[in-house]
Amino acid sequence: MEKQVRILSEEQMQQFVEEGYVIVKGLFQPEELAEISDTFERIGQNPVPGFFEPDMEAGTEDPLKRYPRVMQPHRFNDTAKKYMLHAPVMAVLRELYGEEALAAQSMFYYKPPGSRGQALHQDNFYLQVEPGNCIAAWTAVDAADMENGGLLVVPRTGEHEISCPELADSGESFTTHYVKPPKDRAVVPAVMDPGDVLFFNGNLIHGSYRNKTKDRFRRAFICHYANASASRISGFYRPLFREDGTSVDLELNEDGGPCGVEFDKAYPH
Numbered sequence: 001m002e003k004q005v006r007i008l009s010e011e012q013m014q015q016f017v018e019e020g021y022v023i024v025k026g027l028f029q030p031e032e033l034a035e036i037s038d039t040f041e042r043i044g045q046n047p048v049p050g051f052f053e054p055d056m057e058a059g060t061e062d063p064l065k066r067y068p069r070v071m072q073p074h075r076f077n078d079t080a081k082k083y084m085l086h087a088p089v090m091a092v093l094r095e096l097y098g099e100e101a102l103a104a105q106s107m108f109y110y111k112p113p114g115s116r117g118q119a120l121h122q123d124n125f126y127l128q129v130e131p132g133n134c135i136a137a138w139t140a141v142d143a144a145d146m147e148n149g150g151l152l153v154v155p156r157t158g159e160h161e162i163s164c165p166e167l168a169d170s171g172e173s174f175t176t177h178y179v180k181p182p183k184d185r186a187v188v189p190a191v192m193d194p195g196d197v198l199f200f201n202g203n204l205i206h207g208s209y210r211n212k213t214k215d216r217f218r219r220a221f222i223c224h225y226a227n228a229s230a231s232r233i234s235g236f237y238r239p240l241f242r243e244d245g246t247s248v249d250l251e252l253n254e255d256g257g258p259c260g261v262e263f264d265k266a267y268p269h
Contacts, residue, residue, distance in 0.1 A: 007088065008095050016096055020158020021190070021200035027088050028195040033141055036221055039079040040108045043070060051076060060114065064174050067110035071268065074106040074241075081106070081245070084223045089137050090243045092199060093225055096135060100228040102240040102248055104134065105269075111218040117149050117208035119168035119178040120187070122160075123224060124202025126269035128234040128253040132227035134202035140192040141219035148218040149211035151190045151198060154181040157205040164259040172210060181205050224269075226250070236268040 007024065008016075016022040028036075044067065047053050051071050058065035073080035084106040093101035104127060127134040144150030165177035181187060185205075190198050200206060202224075211218055226233055226240060232253035233240070239247040 006095060007092050013095065016199065016201075019155045020204040021153050021155070021198060021206075023190060023192060024092055024197050024199065025193070026195045027092070027197040028083075028086070028139055030195065032083070032086075033194055035079060036083055037141055037219070039077065040070065040073075040110075040219070043073065043077065043108075044110065048076060063112040063115040067112045067115070069110070070108040072106060073108055074103075080108070081241075083221060085241060085243050085245060087243070089197060089223070092197070093135060093137070096199060097132075097227045100242065101135070101225040102228055102230070102242060102250075103223060104129075104226050104233060104237040104240045105224040107222045109218070109220045109222065111149055111211050111220070113148075113211050113213050113215055113217065115149070115211050116172055116174045117210045118175050119173035120152070120154070120181060120205050120207035121165065121175070121177050121179050121269070122162055122203055122205055123269060125162050125165070125177075125179075125257060126234060127202060127224060127226070127237055128232065128255065128257060129202060129226045129230050130232045130253060130255075132230045134224050134226055136198075136200050136202070137223050137225065138198040138200070139221040139223075140194055140196050140198075141221055142217055143194055144190070144192040144218055144220065146189050146191075146209070147211075148213045148216045149208045150192065150218060151206060151208050152187050153190050153198075153200060154185045154187050154205040157181060157185055158201045158203050160203050160205060162203060162258050173207075179205050234268075
């Protein structure tokens, strides 16, 4: 049997285990990024009810009214589904999980100049993957840095328990939830070039600041995955998909998590 070629080095695997995240450089090729960019340029011209609902007449006071995130584009766009199941990404996930990954969610963030960031949070608070955990694959379509609101991570919080969020600063975050990092953990930027993919587990505390530039978007294609041995997930993320595109419907996770079933999550992640 032919030996499978591994993508991640031992150092990268160790970083993911210890730090909760790892950046894989150049996992998307320029022509693939161009296809993603062109696809979401077209999507951005018209509302898609239930998935992308911009205010086409919005001014510049809140750029996210004109360019909100696109939720679950794989449900209506074949290109989004193709890249949610991108073979190199799925191969990395198989190495990180030690088993097959199931695709649960896709999103596209435009993050135009001047737009607010997203307060620090934990993904598995929303996905509720059990047993196991979700993993995010955050693909930079544009360069992402501190100036245009690139992602922030809190290293070594991958094993931090899922916390009940506090209220975020609405002047700086377009979402309402905020998870305070431990006092002995620093927030660090994940600086990325186009085509790089940041993988991080569902307990890692992460978020972003606002885009402080006047002329640079910070577009990102973001997907979430579950381990194939998981049996439950939050309802918004069903059905899931195997790499070959066939669907898998895990059980609905009705556990309210650390805040109980009465906690209003306010929005899907």
